[in-house]
Amino acid sequence: MATQLLIIDPQNDFCDLPPERCPPGEAPALPVAGAHADLQRLARFIDAAGDALDAITVTLDSHLRLDIAHPGFWYAVQGAAGAAVPPFTPITAAQVRAGQFRPRDAGALPRTLAYLDELERRGRYTLMVWPVHGEIGSWGQAVHADVRAAYNRWEERRHRHVRRVHKGSNPWTEHYSALMAEVPDAADAGTQLNRALLDALAPASRLLVAGEASSHCVRATVEDLTEHLGGDLARIVLLTDCMSPVAGFEPQAAAFLEAMRTLGLRTLTSSEALALL
Secondary structure (H helix, E strand, C coil): CCEEEEEECCEHHHECCCHHHCCCCCCCCCCECCHHHHHHHHHHHHHHHHHHCCEEEEEEECECCCCCCCHHHEEEEECCEEECCCCCEEECHHHHHCCCEEECCHHHHHHHHHHHHHHHHHCCCCEEECCCCCECCCCCCCECHHHHHHHHHHHHHHCCCCEEEEECCCCCCCCCCCCCCCCCCCCCHHHCCCHHHHHHHCCCCEEEEEECCCCCHHHHHHHHHHHHCCCCHHHEEEEHHHCCCCCCCHHHHHHHHHHHHHHCCEEECHHHHHHHC
């Protein structure tokens, strides 16, 4: 039985790492409560599962500093002056049309409005201004050390490479899902449906999914998997003790898990999943 493990964005920026686990001058940009413990459990799972794992895929949020979902892209209109937009500010097309927010590059306004309109039409997310995170080349973009060490041991034991999938480098669209951006860019194949990843995951008779965060990147990836992967959805297993939601989005994460169970996916702890292997 081919068992694959898909790890969504197990990166330092998303982990509530204790200070002693961070280099001097570094701190996680967007820590998810519980993520450090999630990924420590996942590392132990990888070691315990051993040869029962036939393939491992890791996705990596990989952003530019100036991005439509980062503060530097925006300013808030206040009289004649513009103020910085703080992280965790949602922005809608209506607010931009009303003049509450503007892109700092005035020439970007038409494209920005077209993006917001299409994002809202699709109905999964409203644009959120996040702290700068997953910046390409940064410590925060790197994989949690325990997970990396565990999958490195797996690579050496199985003499196979972990598949690494980068997402999010197009600054004009949010890219939560590992399979496609929230609004694909017709001029950028990297934002469109990742058929190579689908083809790699398709042979799995059991696909285990873990990572951060259950309210956003895990959710979007799994929702896209249910639409595009095909086959028996019961083969997808969500490791519920190896994922956590962004603070304030707990109801969305709970609704996501319930919706996936309704579709036939399984939700198990890593210990319960280990017993299946």
